[in-house]
Amino acid sequence: MRMDEATAAYLRHLADVRRLSPATVRAYRSDLADLATSLPDLDVGDIDLEHLREWLWRATNRGDARSTLARRTAAAHGFFAWLTERGIVAEDRSARLVAPKRGRTLPRVAGVEPLREMLTSMAAAAAEGDPIALRDHAALELLYGAAIRVSELVGLDIADLDSERGAARVLGKGSRERVVPFGAPAARALDAYVVRGRPALAARAASPPSALLLGARGGRIGVRAVYELVSRTLAPIVGAERVGPHALRHSAATHLLDGGADLRTVQEILGHASLGTTQIYTHVSSERLLATYRLAHPRAER
Structure with a gap:
């Protein structure tokens, strides 16, 4: 499934089933649109943990606030958990995704x-x-x-x-x-x-x-x-x-x-x-x- 199709279906779920506020749905739409922009050629089934981590690293390096990074991490978790529940993807690739901390955007480097x-x-x-x-x-x-x-x-x-x-x-x-x-x-x-x-x-x-x-x-x-x-x-x-x-x-x-x-x-x-x-x-x-x-x-x- 294409990212835009999956995002539209998920946002409908948030609004109609979970009945989240319009402001919250708009925030999720913004976060998932940013993810889609960073991965323009991939279907949702092709997105893995590495893609998601690099998306957050880029956001960190362009100066996004920590609260924004935390929200985007939560948006990814919710989106991929829903995709997994619906059987659209085989496994939740976001399960181990953690928002990067300021000053430590990379894993430790081995000597x-x-x-x-x-x-x-x-x-x-x-x-x-x-x-x-x-x-x-x-x-x-x-x-x-x-x-x-x-x-x-x-x-x-x-x-x-x-x-x-x-x-x-x-x-x-x-x-x-x-x-x-x-x-x-x-x-x-x-x-x-x-x-x-x-x-x-x-x-x-x-x-x-x-x-x-x-x-x-x-x-x-x-x-x-x-x-x-x-x-x-x-x-x-x-x-x-x-x-x-x-x-x-x-x-x-x-x-x-x-x-x-x-x-x-x-x-x-x-x-x-x-x-x-x-x-x-x-x-x-x-x-x-x-x-x-x-x-x-x-x-x-x-």
Whole structure:
């Protein structure tokens, strides 16, 4: 269902069934119109948590008040709960949506060394030859090495890999296709998985799968499985109870800028339509630089 159709039906429900005041319905209409403007080419079934989070981050960075952000978060919760109840979408993608706080618009970024240690540990486990361990190592290396979204990761087919060039073709937001590079560690993890892990998993499927990353039963891996994998391996590094795959994308973007990458290059790698979205990461890099300075410079003491 298109966003405008779903919004119109939901607003009728608020006015006619729940009998909310005209002012409240107008506020919901404004909030959902803003969401529709930020996601012009997507049906409601294609909108995921990542889309909703980026919508709120953009609102935060253009200076929307905290009360506005809280209201828009509530509007999204109500809208997607209704869509789920009506069976228009399979699951409520807004359930874990939280209004961003001022000054903290991004998840925590993992340090380079802790990430390297974690990935090295995953490589050692994969070296034992277990198909799931090989797949998990490849998934983490690709999420971080190519800075891709979880939806782009699970949507990859085996034909989308270009091992010789060290690149993958992904389908991003608004069905925009782009080619993303990845480094030698990701290439080695992918090679090991494709040669030693994927055939064992593919053998469990009823028909030959096209997906690159396969689940335990041989079908395409799901987003939830990737969330669980990342939370299990990354949460201890960033000091959080739970963390999603987007934290690896944030970490990759921040590390690219810390390493001197051009902002527009990072924009292309991330697949951001607007440079303004990418500029969020410059704030993270600046904060890290200032923190390092204050810890290391002998004249930093105030």
